[in-house]
Amino acid sequence: MEIAHNLGVESTSTMLMGTGETNAERIEHLRMIRDVQDRTGGFRAFIPYTYQPENNHLKGQTQATVFEYLRMIAIARLFLDNVAHIQGSWLTVGKEAGQLALHYGADDLGSVMLEENVVSSAGARHRSNRMELLHLIRSAGRVPAQRATTYEHLVVHDDPANDPVDDHVVSHLSSTAIEGGTAHPELTVIQAS
Numbered sequence: 001m002e003i004a005h006n007l008g009v010e011s012t013s014t015m016l017m018g019t020g021e022t023n024a025e026r027i028e029h030l031r032m033i034r035d036v037q038d039r040t041g042g043f044r045a046f047i048p049y050t051y052q053p054e055n056n057h058l059k060g061q062t063q064a065t066v067f068e069y070l071r072m073i074a075i076a077r078l079f080l081d082n083v084a085h086i087q088g089s090w091l092t093v094g095k096e097a098g099q100l101a102l103h104y105g106a107d108d109l110g111s112v113m114l115e116e117n118v119v120s121s122a123g124a125r126h127r128s129n130r131m132e133l134l135h136l137i138r139s140a141g142r143v144p145a146q147r148a149t150t151y152e153h154l155v156v157h158d159d160p161a162n163d164p165v166d167d168h169v170v171s172h173l174s175s176t177a178i179e180g181g182t183a184h185p186e187l188t189v190i191q192a193s
Helices: 002-006 023-040 066-079 095-104 130-139
Strands: 011-017 043-050 144-147 153-156 172-175
Touching: 002 023, 011 023, 011 066, 023 043, 023 066, 043 066, 066 095, 095 130, 130 144
Parallel strands: 011 043
Antiparallel strands: 144 153, 144 172
């Protein structure tokens, strides 16, 4: 990763949870991400996601709980203060847990997928569409925004009356860090409601 970052190629960082790793190993993983980010500044986001125990050789492995997942989101927001964005992976933990992640430190819910084969082949069955994710983000007290992979906001969905009537696939929906009129100092606030 460091070579790519030093060549100007940015990336995201991830953590697969629930394969039998210890809490100490999870923290060590975060430390390694933080150290690389200190040296390169090349990570756009951190995305923890949960292991899906079906349809693979590790079937039956204990899956990380929603509580463990949300705790990791909160720890990552504090520990990875040098990584601007934390993504809640609704695709592996479900839409409701993804929505809760917005209250635990996530500022992004990822994307509406046209086709997804990796986690679905391992057993994840969570699906969503643009209108549903817009509703989830708003219900969490945030303002949804469509973003580019660089996290530049392309369309801010600040008024539900102006939402599109179709449900074509969009690349990514992010949430602004608005809660009660205050924002995390590292995050861009679009509009307080």
